[in-house]
Amino acid sequence: MGGTQYMKIAVALIVLLPLAGFFITLLLGKRLFRAKAHVLPVALVTVTAVLSVYAFEWVFRHPHEAFVWNAFSWVAAGRFTVAWGFLVDPLTGVMLLVVGIIGMLVHYYSIGYMKDDPGYYRFFAYLNLFMFAMFVLILANNYLLLFLGWEGVGLCSYLLISFWFRKKTASQAGKKAFLVNRVGDFGFTLGMFLIFVTTGTLQFTGVFDKAETIGSGTLLWICLLLFTGAVGKSAQFPLHVWLPDAMEGPTPVSALIHAATMVNAGVYMVARSYPLFVQAHTAMLVVMIVGTFTAIYAAYIAITQNDIKKVIAYSTVSSLGFMFMALGAGAWAAGIFYLFAHGFFKGLLFLCSGSVIHAMGGEQDMRQMGGLRKKIPITFWTMLIGAIALIGVFPFAGFWAKDEILGGDFSHGYYVVWAVGIVTAFLTAVFAFRLIFMTFFGESRASAEVQHHIHESPKVMTIPLVLLAIPAALLGLVIGWPPETGWIHTFLQPVFFDVEHEKFVWLGVGGGLMVFSVAVALLGVYVAYVLYIRRTELPGRLAARLPGAYKASLNKMYMDQVYERVPIRSTIAFARWLWTFFDVKVIDGAVNGLGRLWELFGERLRPLQTGRVQNYAFSIFAGMLVLVVVLAWIWGS
Amino acid sequence: MSSLYWWLTLAVLLFCIGAFGVLVRRNVIVIIMCLELMLNAVNIALVAISNFRGGALGAGTLFSLFIITLAAAEVTVGLAIVIANYRNRRTVQTDQYNELKG
Numbered sequence: 068m069g070g071t072q073y074m075k076i077a078v079a080l081i082v083l084l085p086l087a088g089f090f091i092t093l094l095l096g097k098r099l100f101r102a103k104a105h106v107l108p109v110a111l112v113t114v115t116a117v118l119s120v121y122a123f124e125w126v127f128r129h130p131h132e133a134f135v136w137n138a139f140s141w142v143a144a145g146r147f148t149v150a151w152g153f154l155v156d157p158l159t160g161v162m163l164l165v166v167g168i169i170g171m172l173v174h175y176y177s178i179g180y181m182k183d184d185p186g187y188y189r190f191f192a193y194l195n196l197f198m199f200a201m202f203v204l205i206l207a208n209n210y211l212l213l214f215l216g217w218e219g220v221g222l223c224s225y226l227l228i229s230f231w232f233r234k235k236t237a238s239q240a241g242k243k244a245f246l247v248n249r250v251g252d253f254g255f256t257l258g259m260f261l262i263f264v265t266t267g268t269l270q271f272t273g274v275f276d277k278a279e280t281i282g283s284g285t286l287l288w289i290c291l292l293l294f295t296g297a298v299g300k301s302a303q304f305p306l307h308v309w310l311p312d313a314m315e316g317p318t319p320v321s322a323l324i325h326a327a328t329m330v331n332a333g334v335y336m337v338a339r340s341y342p343l344f345v346q347a348h349t350a351m352l353v354v355m356i357v358g359t360f361t362a363i364y365a366a367y368i369a370i371t372q373n374d375i376k377k378v379i380a381y382s383t384v385s386s387l388g389f390m391f392m393a394l395g396a397g398a399w400a401a402g403i404f405y406l407f408a409h410g411f412f413k414g415l416l417f418l419c420s421g422s423v424i425h426a427m428g429g430e431q432d433m434r435q436m437g438g439l440r441k442k443i444p445i446t447f448w449t450m451l452i453g454a455i456a457l458i459g460v461f462p463f464a465g466f467w468a469k470d471e472i473l474g475g476d477f478s479h480g481y482y483v484v485w486a487v488g489i490v491t492a493f494l495t496a497v498f499a500f501r502l503i504f505m506t507f508f509g510e511s512r513a514s515a516e517v518q519h520h521i522h523e524s525p526k527v528m529t530i531p532l533v534l535l536a537i538p539a540a541l542l543g544l545v546i547g548w549p550p551e552t553g554w555i556h557t558f559l560q561p562v563f564f565d566v567e568h569e570k571f572v573w574l575g576v577g578g579g580l581m582v583f584s585v586a587v588a589l590l591g592v593y594v595a596y597v598l599y600i601r602r603t604e605l606p607g608r609l610a611a612r613l614p615g616a617y618k619a620s621l622n623k624m625y626m627d628q629v630y631e632r633v634p635i636r637s638t639i640a641f642a643r644w645l646w647t648f649f650d651v652k653v654i655d656g657a658v659n660g661l662g663r664l665w666e667l668f669g670e671r672l673r674p675l676q677t678g679r680v681q682n683y684a685f686s687i688f689a690g691m692l693v694l695v696v697v698l699a700w701i702w703g704s
Numbered sequence: 705m706s707s708l709y710w711w712l713t714l715a716v717l718l719f720c721i722g723a724f725g726v727l728v729r730r731n732v733i734v735i736i737m738c739l740e741l742m743l744n745a746v747n748i749a750l751v752a753i754s755n756f757r758g759g760a761l762g763a764g765t766l767f768s769l770f771i772i773t774l775a776a777a778e779v780t781v782g783l784a785i786v787i788a789n790y791r792n793r794r795t796v797q798t799d800q801y802n803e804l805k806g
Contacts, residue, residue, distance in 0.1 A: 678802045679798065679799060679802075680798055680801075681726070681727050681728070681730075681798060684726055684727055685727050688723060688727065
């Protein structure tokens with residue numbers, strides 16, 4: 068069939084082009100391309116974006132057949148065989164669109180944002196490597212290849228967070244991200260082992276076919292271990308601590324990796340393992356509880372953060388919690404829908420914040436901003452669209468996705484989760500518009516010199532903003548309408564095949580819920596308006612009135628301190644014990660002791676070596692004599 | 705007492721004198737001479753045993769011929785080394801050959 072032939076070429080190119088871009092740019096970028104280092108990577112990523120759209124279109128035309136291609140064998144060791152195998156089905160198609168398009172826009176944006184940076188070529192090389200790894204992750208048709216991409220994006224995340232590695236905080240943040248992710252990946256690896264031991268394969272189809280035959284206890288463990296990996300990668304409580312710190316990286320990285328694509332990998336992986344999870348209700352419950360808790364917890368922290376990127380980072384943690392809440396509640400398609408929409412509007416928000424930072428000459432503290440609305444209008448309007456999409460006001464993207472999740476919680480009978488979701492939605496509205504109001508409204512609080520330099524970003528940065536603002540605004544309406552039976556649901560139907568669909572009653576409970584949640588969001592906006600525009604003295608008084616609640620939020624619920632106290636200090640203490648006692652006393656003691664022992668022997672034996680030949684000759688004669696006497700005595704008797 | 709006994713006694717005496725010389729003398733040339741003495745003591749013993757027990761042209765005679773040849777070669781090489789060493793060190797005293805001693 069001609070179609071799959073083209074698909075094979077497309078998939079191969081999607082994976083290989085960014086990889087080639089990475090190698091070429093890394094090798095030649097510094098000497099040869101210099102300030103033109105972006106040309107090749109950007110061109111390649113543009114091609115892959117087009118190919119991604121093509122692949123998506125293929126899925127669109129063949130909704131009920133998945134494209135499976137085992138390109139070549141990768142690992143073959145006895146019973147354990149893994150191929151470089153690719154799978155393109157509706158779920159992959161959605162991810163391809165997110166990664167391809169946002170990836171491309173972020174590349175273009177970076178041309179402006181990273182201009183004149185000494186690591187220009189390095190930045191684009193890493194971005195291309197990231198694209199490669201991310202595509203491998205979403206195209207893989209087995210867990211091991213997925214894990215390859217998973218670790219690859221983790222590596223790129225590390226490299227790009229600590230991109231400005233001369234800055235101590237940046238290199239620390241990179242290490243933190245890497246280490247925290249190791250914890251999750253450890254669980255993921257164990258999960259893979261368990262899958263292989265029970266089913267004998269790592270191929271998705273092979274595993275899922277046997278899903279029903281796996282014992283419920285084993286299946287629960289598999290799901291929980293896989294979810295541990297997702298908790299690390301998608302920054303869920305308690306492994307969320309790395310994501311806010313990851314904001315030390317350049318802003319395009321935050322947009323691409325830490326909002327739109329990589330952090331979604333955990334959600335994607337859980338969604339991909341859907342046939343396993345639907346069999347394990349306890350695991351689903353865990354997913355939902357962790358997601359719900361993370362959602363409200365991160366939203367609460369986001370309210371008091373002053374760093375513009377930190378606010379959006381906690382918002383991302385909260386949004387990811389929302390997605391897991393949806394998956395856990397069984398609203399699979401809604402979760403992926405939210406992922407899809409979130410990729411666009413959160414990427415948009417990050418790129419806008421980058422544009423703001425760019426305009427402010429590197430300033431990230433919102434307390435030093437204000438009144439930017441008139442000075443950088445494109446950024447303002449696009450960011451406003453992003454914020455509205457985030458808080459979920461009709462008819463923007465977030466509205467459809469968020470309300471499907473909340474509706475799903477409600478209709479599945481998880482009323483507590485639904486209530487927490489509503490509170491989270493309220494908090495989200497407050498912090499999103501706190502950000503907008505503090506940044507763009509009121510009087511400017513920046514110094515005169517900074518104010519003088521404020522300027523709108525170049526076209527290469529604003530055009531991606533506009534291009535992202537369009538889907539952020541309209542995507543929900545286009546693919547989410549009508550709710551629960553909209554296009555995205557029909558599209559994802561082949562993947563999430565046996566989820567029972569409850570009819571959405573537009574003018575009944577569902578409609579009521581929607582109106583209610585929009586009202587809550589608008590209330591949040593109003594609260595933000597009162598607090599940060601009308602009566603700006605109120606937040607300070609509130610903080611003084613509720614010092615405990617305020618400080619807990621400002622200090623990120625002391626999670627960093629908890630980690631510092633418990634695992635980090637005990638690890639360091641243990642390492643110190645290993646060093647001062649075990650290494651110095653036991654190991655060095657044994658080695659040095661052996662050395663001293665032989666030295667002692669040598670010291671005793673040294674006098675024998677006089678260096679006089681005759682002494683040796685005397686020994687020989689004496690020995691000979693003894694031998695002769697002994698032999699004579701033996702023979703004689 | 706057969707005369708073999710006296711011949712062997714002579715051989716043992718010569719051997720012991722040679723061995724004593726090798727062990728106690730410090731002069732390399734004297735040591736080599738003492739070595740020759742030991743070799744010749746063995747020769748006497750071989751020839752005597754051969755003569756009294758196995759006929760004049762027995763294995764003992766043959767061995768002693770070999771030993772004479774080898775001794776000649778050994779002395780040649782040995783003295784050559786001594787001379788070479790003397791040129792470097794200006795001494796033939798073994799107790800002064802102690803460069804390798806730590």
